[in-house]
Amino acid sequence: MTHLKHEKTLVLIKPDGVQRSLIGEIINRYERAGLKLVGLKILVPTSDMVDRHYSLDPSWKQSVGEKAIASYEKRGMEPPSRDPIKLGDRVLDGLKKYLVCGPVIAMVWQGAHAVEVVRKITGGTEPRTSDVGTIRGDFVLDSYQMADTDGRAVRNLIHASGSVQEATQEIPLWFNENEILSYRLVQEQILYDVNIDGILE
Numbered sequence: 001m002t003h004l005k006h007e008k009t010l011v012l013i014k015p016d017g018v019q020r021s022l023i024g025e026i027i028n029r030y031e032r033a034g035l036k037l038v039g040l041k042i043l044v045p046t047s048d049m050v051d052r053h054y055s056l057d058p059s060w061k062q063s064v065g066e067k068a069i070a071s072y073e074k075r076g077m078e079p080p081s082r083d084p085i086k087l088g089d090r091v092l093d094g095l096k097k098y099l100v101c102g103p104v105i106a107m108v109w110q111g112a113h114a115v116e117v118v119r120k121i122t123g124g125t126e127p128r129t130s131d132v133g134t135i136r137g138d139f140v141l142d143s144y145q146m147a148d149t150d151g152r153a154v155r156n157l158i159h160a161s162g163s164v165q166e167a168t169q170e171i172p173l174w175f176n177e178n179e180i181l182s183y184r185l186v187q188e189q190i191l192y193d194v195n196i197d198g199i200l201e
């Protein structure tokens with residue numbers, strides 16, 4: 001079995017994060033947790049890329065649609081449709097407009113529990129309810145209510161893989177194998193090595 005320290009996850013800084021000059025701040029949040037940046041690029045995604053990205057998990061549309069219906073009900077509102085797939089399609093249409101509107105930063109971060117740690121630092125999907133101290137909670141005020149009223153996707157700065165399986169599928173979509181580097185950071189000795197002698201002179 002591969003050591004956990006090799007776990008990788010995909011992070012996209014969405015166009016709102018780039019436009020708000022939060023690239024450095026966002027990178028800092030992951031970097032200071034001890035994660036290692038092993039892939040990095042700037043690009044303007046195509047609508048086809050966004051479609052492929054969110055179609056990797058065939059159950060995504062259904063689950064995001066169910067979540068959207070629940071959020072309408074929580075607000076005491078009737079959803080525009082009771083069919084989760086239809087609502088999932090609406091979210092995807094919104095994402096296809098949102099993510100192609102300008103440059104995004106695509107990154108691969110590596111480290112023990114990288115997927116889980118990155119999601120924890122990033123915060124929950126809806127910035128209105130994301131925890132304080134998370135990136136989405138600290139820097140955004142968008143909500144399902146705002147996004148639904150204006151018929152657009154929730155603007156929440158970041159995409160981060162939701163599971164190890166999702167990461168395994170998403171990384172090759174955005175990066176060629178030779179664009180992901182294998183190297184050692186000095187701090188890995190203190191993070192991962194079994195023996196940490198040799199520090200004192």
Ligand code: GDP
Pocket residue numbers: 064067068071091094095124125144147148152153154155156158159160162
């Ligand atoms: P994530 O993994 O936290 O990014 O969330 P999801 O995979 O469930 O959804 C993907 C993206 O779609 C989110 O980051 C939001 O930008 C957007 N989104 C998700 N749910 C909704 C929703 O109910 N309404 C709207 N308008 N956008 C949504």
Ligand code: MG
Pocket residue numbers: 160161162
């Ligand atoms: Mg997701």
